[in-house]
Amino acid sequence: MRRTQSSNDWLKEHFQDPYVKLAQKQGLRSRAAFKLLEINEKDRLIQPGMFIVDLGSAPGGWSQIASGLLKGRGQIIALDRLTMPSLPDVTFIQGDFREQSVLQALHQSLNGHAIDLVLSDMAPNMSGMGGIDQPKMIYLAELALAFAVEYLKKDGDFLVKVFQGVGFDDYLKLLREHFTKVVIRKPKSSRSRSAEQFLLARGKR
Numbered sequence: 001m002r003r004t005q006s007s008n009d010w011l012k013e014h015f016q017d018p019y020v021k022l023a024q025k026q027g028l029r030s031r032a033a034f035k036l037l038e039i040n041e042k043d044r045l046i047q048p049g050m051f052i053v054d055l056g057s058a059p060g061g062w063s064q065i066a067s068g069l070l071k072g073r074g075q076i077i078a079l080d081r082l083t084m085p086s087l088p089d090v091t092f093i094q095g096d097f098r099e100q101s102v103l104q105a106l107h108q109s110l111n112g113h114a115i116d117l118v119l120s121d122m123a124p125n126m127s128g129m130g131g132i133d134q135p136k137m138i139y140l141a142e143l144a145l146a147f148a149v150e151y152l153k154k155d156g157d158f159l160v161k162v163f164q165g166v167g168f169d170d171y172l173k174l175l176r177e178h179f180t181k182v183v184i185r186k187p188k189s190s191r192s193r194s195a196e197q198f199l200l201a202r203g204k205r
């Protein structure tokens with residue numbers, strides 16, 4: 001199959017991206033790993049001993065960073081539609097988070113543990129059309145929030161990716177109802193032309 005001009009442009013940008021090069025050099029699974037690293041450096045989210053759920057985890061950059069920060073004390077349940085190679089202290093569930101059976105599998109794997117931190121870097125497959133992608137993104141973020149509200153321990157934290165656009169402000173409002181402090185983060189490693197924003201909600205009420 002012949003490549004289109006836009007896929008050629010994407011490949012060129014991807015391989016020239018300093019974070020892609022750095023991820024390869026440091027043995028990180030994705031450039032996305034730097035986003036969590038940057039947020040964690042600023043907000044000190046992850047500590048040894050925590051129980052963490054990582055939604056939309058593949059190929060495993062965030063889980064890899066979180067696993068390193070746990071220093072062998074703690075546990076991560078990672079979930080994605082796509083498969084993901086194993087990591088220390090990470091239990092992986094493959095499935096679509098929108099499906100009840102997958103939520104049930106996640107519930108079982110928690111084994112009654114209170115969760116300290118829910119991460120969601122889930123994003124829909126992009127069509128490039130905002131009217132299609134944005135509602136899908138907000139829906140995933142809403143599902144992640146519903147999960148966080150049900151399963152996080154009191155005072156637990158939630159970090160979620162959302163695209164700026166229709167529904168963003170209402171989602172932010174919803175987060176503020178459930179958490180004592182909500183801040184918006186746009187790490188340097190997140191491309192400036194990307195609409196993605198990371199909402200960090202701390203202290204579940």
Ligand SMILES: C[S@@+](CC[C@H](N)C(=O)[O-])C[C@H]1O[C@@H](n2cnc3c(N)ncnc32)[C@H](O)[C@@H]1O
Binds near residue numbers: 096
């Ligand atoms: C930006 S990538 C995550 C990158 C990851 N945080 C890392 O550091 O490697 C977004 C992920 O969300 C996943 N995803 C999107 N919709 C999903 C769904 N409904 N259920 C589970 N995973 C989903 C995709 O398969 C994709 O792997």
